[in-house]
Amino acid sequence: MADLKLDQFLPYRLSVVSNRVSAAIATAYDRLFGLRIPEWRLIAVIAEGPGITQQALGVATRMDKVTVSRAAQALVERGLVARAPNEGDRRSHLLALTATGRLLYDQVAPKALELEAKVLEQLDAGERVALSAMLDRIEAAASEVAPEGVGAD
Amino acid sequence: MADLKLDQFLPYRLSVVSNRVSAAIATAYDRLFGLRIPEWRLIAVIAEGPGITQQALGVATRMDKVTVSRAAQALVERGLVARAPNEGDRRSHLLALTATGRLLYDQVAPKALELEAKVLEQLDAGERVALSAMLDRIEAAASEVAPEGVGAD
DNA sequence: GAAAAGTCGTTTCAGTTGAAACTATATCGC
């Protein structure tokens, strides 16, 4: 049997690194903007293309519809996002940033890119491309091994 | 301002991929061995070097001491791990695998490596080395940005 | 055109997590 060292076990390494990065970003967003991760993810996607349903947001952010629902409510209550009736389908609404929301986004986005840059400046251009491609392939392989879900190790 | 697309944002990609991989592994372990991730992590580290305290396990697995405590209790109750008194320091115990635990480990470890292989077979040898090195550097950078913790994005 | 089946979003509930408080033991400072 080949030797199993936790420290060299890819799923473990991936989980640890991801959690580290996530914690850094989550802390920064919360402190600077009072945003949780699900909220910030919604804002990022809504900014890309306004007039989007929660169901589409769930697909785009890979978050559960419950998480999307709660994040959307929080953003609406805070006046950052507005719901317009969806004439084509009255079960859903179309979400868009309010003026305030857009203002916040214009602050959040550069900050996000700045934080990402701090992490990415460890890698040269070629490495970044390679990393991205590897992540794609790893994700695809993992999806085959087990169908779905959010998990632990 | 440079464009921010969630899909290309590294912390998000990392989180999604890590969660995917984690979910795949967690499901497999639970189904095959009835082990949760914290439990399996403890087993892996205890197998590497028996006679270890929970505090050391926490460092080795980067898990909270509460998580370690609960996982250790579960393993002891299940008869997979035994606690020996630590003569040098009676606040702690020294944990080791029981015979049953060792037997289970001998099944779990190859399965873990097999699952990892399924994911890693997407990458050639050079890529694996590169990925590992990049993860190290990314983790280090993230640790600088924000000190500690487990998080979200 | 109305019953059956499906989908969007919310609410409820049970499980998991970690911060903080606590107990027991150990070490430090004098």
Added chain:
DNA sequence: GCGATATAGTTTCAACTGAAACGACTTTTC
């Protein structure tokens, strides 16, 4: 030595998460 401080591990509690049940609306089927 012994009171003050620190550490190992457990328990408690509040927050977060997602599965399942639900309500509202839509589509399909006959």
